[in-house]
Amino acid sequence: MSTDMPDAELVVRDTVGAVLNTSAAEWPRDRPLDELPDAIYDSLAQLEVLTRVERAFRLPPRPVEPEHLMSIDTIMAMVAGSAPVRTPADTGATEGGDG
Amino acid sequence: MSGSPSRVAVTGVYLASGLGVGTEQVWEAVCAGASALGRCSDLADVFAARLPDAPAAELLIERAGRGALEHAALDPGSLDPHEIGIALGTNSGSEDLWTHYRRAAAAGRAGSAPAAHPAHTCVDRLGAALGGRGPKAVFATGCIASANAVGYAHDAVATGRATVMLVGGYEALNITTVATFASWKSIDSEPTAPYARSGGLNLGEAVAFLVLESERSARARGAPVLAYVLGYGLTSDAYHITAPPPDGSGLRTAMLGALGRAGLAPDAVGYVNGHGTGTPANDTAELNAMRAVFTGPEPPPMSSSKPQVGHTLGACGALEAVLTTLALRDGVLPPTANADGTPPWDVVPRTARRARVDVAMSNSIAFGGACCSLVLGRNGGRPQDRPPKGLSFTGAGVVSALATGRRPFLTALRRERTGGAPDGFRSARDLDGSLRDFIDPRYRPRLDGLGALTVAATRMAWDDSGLRDGTRVGIILATAAGPIGTVELLNETVEREGPEYISAVHAPNIVSSVPAGYATLELGLGGPLAAVSTGDASGLIALGHAADLIRQGQADAVVVVAADDVTDTLARAYGRYGLHGPGPCLPYSRTAAPGPVSAGAAAVVLEATDHARARRATELGTLLGHAVSSGPGRSADAPLCADSWSWALRRALDEAAPGGAGGRGTEAVDVYGAARGVPALDDAELTAVTSCLKSPGTRLTAVAGATGHCQSAGALLSLVAALDGCAGGLPPHTAEPPDPLPGARSYLSAGPTGGPRRALVTAASWGGTYAAAVVGPAGEGP
DSSP states (O other), X not given: OOOOHHHHHHHHHHHHHHHHTSOOTTSOTTSOGGGSTTOOOSHHXXXXXXXXXXXXXXXXXXXXXXXXXXXXXXXXXXXXXXXXXXXXXXXXXXXXXXX | OOSSOOOEEEEEXXXXXXXXXXXXXXXXXXXXXXXXXXXXXXXXXXXXXXXXXXXXXXXXXXXXXXXXXXXXXXXXXXXXXXXXXXXXXXXXXXXXHHHHHHHHHHHOOTTSOOOOOOXXXXXXXHHHHXXXXXXXXXXXXXXXXXXXXXXXXXXXXXXXXXXXXXXXXXXXXXXXXXXXXHHTTOBOSSSOOTTTTOOOBOEEOEEEEEEEEEHXXXXXXXXOOOEEEEEEEEEEOOXXXXXXXTTOHHHHHHHHHHHXXXXXXXXXXXXXXXXXXXXXXXHHXXXXXXXXXXXXXXXXXXXXXXXXXXXXXXXXXXXXXXXXXXXXXXXXXXXXXXXXXXXXXXXXXXXXXXXXXXXXXXXXXXXXXXXXXXXXXXXOOOOOOOOOOOEEEEEEEEEOSXXXXXXXXXXXXXXXXXXXXXXXXXXXXXXXXXTGGGSOTTTGGGOOHHXXXXXXXXXXXXXXXXXXXXXXXXXXXXXXXXXXXXXXXXXXXXXXXXXXXXXXXXXXXXSTTHHHHHHXXXXXXXXXXXXXXXXXXXXXXXXXXXHHHHHTTSOSEEEEEEEEOOOHHHHHHHHHHTSOOSSOOOTTBSXXXXXXXXOEEEEEEEEEHHHHXXXXXXXXXXXXXXXXXXXXXXXXXXXXXXXXXXXXXXXHHHHHSTTSTTSOSSSOEEEEXXXXXXXXXXXXXXHHHHHHOOXXXXXXXXXXXXXXXXXXHHHHHHHHHXXXXXXXXXXXXXXXXXXXXXXXXXHHSOOOOSSOOEEEEEEEETTTEEXXXXXXXXXXXX
């Protein structure tokens, strides 16, 4: 199953923003997320981002690997490199969504 | 208090864990390398070690406490009741209270008879069963909770405040606890292997108790001494809210501090019972701390019992202190099961080892950055000298519905009159606008209501004190309800959405001491970190613990902060209990008039006077006397004991009297009471006050008349007002209620007098715990 990457990036940006209580909508893809102002992107925030991304894309649970969670780019690469990958829209209708 | 310090002996122990019920059964299984870990279908199928057929917490704790006393062959009836006290470490208190409150809130019906407020702590039943009336305290300092309790109990015996302290730890598991650890991906999918594979932890349940007794008492009754508690070290690492620094610096400081206070060098240590959870972060930090402390050619073996009994959270400090005691007694080092391969330290792999050891340590690390290290020995060593040390208050901070900040609060307090308190209830969210300036905006989204109140009040007190270097400054958080908002949020998330929806960022807030950890991160505090959760008396109990820590040299100053949030569930339950009503709060009224219940926080900086003067700090006042007592009331209708309360008042006044006991009674003091329009409480307090303070110049006041009931924060709000009163400020006026309790009128109507005075601040907890502190103007005291 393929991933619509523009949609996926929106989901990732929304997820990061929700966890850090700030907007990541315009944050440069390759810039480290721990440089976001007025936010703490530490191991707890990385855990939360990872868990939400796993849930959103129905990825199997994986350990926290900080290098995969550094930036929007690395998170997107992690999502694209994981299987199975489905967008929330793909899964929501048939399986009741993930809340 | 006796004149010379006492050696602190361990004369009895008790253990129950997944490995069995009874000390010797558990110890034999530990030494045999057995493990209680198994998959638990009711806990998301994780590996955990459950207590077999465990009854409710109160009963389990009563049995365990009695078991330890039996092992010590000690009949509590043979002692003066005031010489026997209890300390417990557990993180279950807030969940327990929330369960009660939710049930009461749901059952509330207008016009129906009030429900009985539950006891504040799960150790109150044990206290009542033993008839002990000495100090009582419950610690909720995450995974060092019961090690923290052992330190507190050690101080109580060493200073003569108690002859015997029954000290323990307790923890049980539920799906919410498992879900929080799962949210951090820290649960090992296999049996845990600390110091080896380090793939994560497994949880466990346990109850453990030790009898700490003055050596004099043990010798006098011919009791065998199993070991001695020689010292302890308590620190915070101010690094991260859930992970220790990789270099283990906080634990290293705790270990070196504990050894220093025991008068020992590292090379005296023959065995270390490690925290050894099996997470990579813990094992890395702990091993590096060991390398930093033990630099000699023969570093001591270290083992972890968690592959056998699981990580028992608040119980592990006491449980591991018992195992360390038994290792000293029997000359047997318990093993680290599952330590296959080539561990980076001698971790006593797989099976126990015979080795005569004279000195051993037990280490614990907690969320929020707290570390605790205990030193135990076969011999008593030298008792710790504790020369008199003046203690000054050098800063204060206030968050209340009345006003935020020390000076605005004092101004508003004098302006208010009984009946002026805000109606209804106020939560931390209602006060949020006044807190923003005192919390780093990066941390604010992570804090729950308790956290926001704690950090804001601590920041205010810190700024007020003028302190700049936090390296030797500690923090003790006092809270009655604990993180009740987070408890509710997480439990409801698990119920409605599922355990996998717990937020990794917010889950740490379920640990009571985590808000104090956030304060250490903001201010860079490296001194002792503790959390006291013993009901509304918690703030004053924490003050006494802080005084001990400073007198021992564990810190130059300690921020004592009391904070409590109010949720809708708590407010409705309080209404059902008759502790919250629509009208004004009228203290010392014959007719119930409890008024509002409100979120609030108050913090004070307690500092060694010589340290304060060396940095030319402004002193707000002096701590002159302090005491904690306990004792149940006669019935559910009269849950507090005026005699026990009176004893705490007398003891604090005696400690403050120029000539000690006997110098009391003639002096006029201002009494800042805990009365809040609840006749059962107000009447017990008034009886206690009038029994020991008969001077016509004694004035009685209760700030709840102006602030509403603020749970544990109430006593420290009183303390802030009292310090101002001691410096010549006018005490808040408590208007005489229309129908005052008998005997109240003369105390309430005593007129103002000029000049500095002393003040007595007091508080009580449902379940029978009482605390009192005497403060005076700056410049008094040793």
